[in-house]
Amino acid sequence: MLEIKNLHVKLEEEDKQILKGVDLTLEAGKVHAIMGPNGSGKSTLSYVLSGRDGYEVTDGSATLEGEDILDLEPEERAAAGLFLAFQYPVEIPGVGNMTFLRTAVNAQRKARGEEELSAGDFLKIVREKAKSLKINADMLKRPVNVGFSGGEKKRNEIMQMAMLEPKMCILDETDSGLDVDAMKLVSDGVNALRGEGRSFLVITHYQRLLDHIKPDVVHIMADGRIVKSGGPELALEVENNGYADILEEVA
């Protein structure tokens, strides 16, 4: 599904190398987790994959289902099936959540040559997905993320993911700021989307989330590289001993 090879990324504005050769292969239907200390480049990886400005790829490649995505516009990557749940979802005053969702869903359908959803069908699907994520009518009416609590914002990200049905979902610290109940809602939302060949890259600091969303592979990222990969037990090791041991071992 997603193949990242020797990815090197620096900041566009300054001479700062952030990703220093990331390799990662994620098969269809699999869940991979990335853990790692703050500042190791996890969010950068997610931004570069989804096409944010400000980064320059100096070497390496990234393909989605064999297609090179690094030269595509963000919206083209989205239409190709990539989705990023933001670590810090953006507030957009004056644009209703519903309008935002409908615009996004229909833009992607249009890009794929599919017919736009009718207002009625759209509403039906929104209601259904919102209900399972405990997103109430008020949250749907309000401007995108404005006045939402941290947990509401994260649930809203998963709501968008559920509506857009991407093939490749990247979750950047979706668990941070969530209480136990919200964590359960979010995980259930993600698990409901598992299957059908959909792949997930879950960035997290905590084992907690991985108890709910069981990963097939866990990677440890440090200083712009994936320094160790293993099974779910690797996450437990981090939980119990922190990163120090692992980093020492690979140093």
Added chain:
Amino acid sequence: MALPAQKQDATDARLASMTLPESGVWAKTAREDALSRVTAMGLPSARDEYWKYTNPASLVAREAPEAALHENDAVPLYDGIDRLKVVFVDGVFDAEASDDLTLEGVEIERLAEVSQMDIHWAKDLYGVLETRGQKPVERPMAALNTAYATDGLVIRATGQVAKPIALIYRHESTTSDAILHHVIRVEEGADVTVLENGPAAARFNKVMEVDVADKGAFHHVRAQGRDHERRANTHLYGRLGTESVFKSFTLTANGRLTRNEVVLELLGDDAQAHVAGAALGDGDFHHDDTVFITHDAVNCESRQVFKKVLRNGAVGVFQGKILVQPDAQKTDGYQISQSLLLDDDSQFLAKPELEIYADDVACSHGSTSGAIDEDALFYLRSRGVPEGPATDLLVLSFLAEAIDEIEDEAIADDILSRLEAWLARRRG
């Protein structure tokens, strides 16, 4: 005191080309008084402090500069709204295109007719708010209007007016120079909505004086026509009684030069005045909102929300003042003026002012100028919305606070679709 020579010459030149319309006693007096105000003040010049950011030369000139007609097949604004239509073509009343001027809860007459009478209630309002509004800042273009206006509506709302009164201003001659003057009296407890739409003329000078009695409500939504080369100088006056409501919203898309002045006096306690505007300019576009709100009563609220979206060298101007008189305690005054600059060529000039003589008031003002928020743009694009539509969505997001000031949902939707169409056309 003698006027500066240049001002004197420009004023003489303009006045020499005009004649006061034939009038009955009351209007003749009002017009002659107005004319003497004009001669005393002189017409505005680029040297006047109040016209520092907007050059009045083309508004003052003898002849209206030509303005091409804008062909478009768009569905007329407010088309789906049950309304009483009053049509002016290049400033001339079009009886055939207009509805019968009878409507429950209101008396509607035409200035061209009532000005022929020797007495009419309009004498208590026509030119009266304009005269009051000459202090502390002179507004000679409004006095010029009072002197020479050829027509307009004279409206007296006595109750809940059955439907909106819609003024439709068509522009059919490339050289038309229209001067219209409306007076509106909202009697105690009455409620009226006035809509305006259209470019009106190559050059348009319009005054609307609105007197809202205690517990009266005046709602106003206007869309200034899309003709790229038209020029307009408008004055909207409001005098507010106790517990009265005055709400006005203006959409301006295109137009070479627009100066909209709003002059409001809150004279009765617990009154509420909201004025808002959304302006969109692309290229040769100069748009000026000049607002002066005087609080002279207790516990009143005023709100100014002005937003401008500018690109390709368009210029936006905002001069807004809140004056709180010593007795106007518990005043709640809010003013925000913002521009969204879609490129580096465009310009926003703002002069927000507060002058407060009462001690127990809450007044705030803010003015900003900024570009599209890159984080928000990326967020939208990452959800699959292409850059063009995503930018449009952010433009609408920027304008939302102003559009929210339109109370009637159907009218707000209409304005919104006009905005969306404007944005979509620019994307091609």
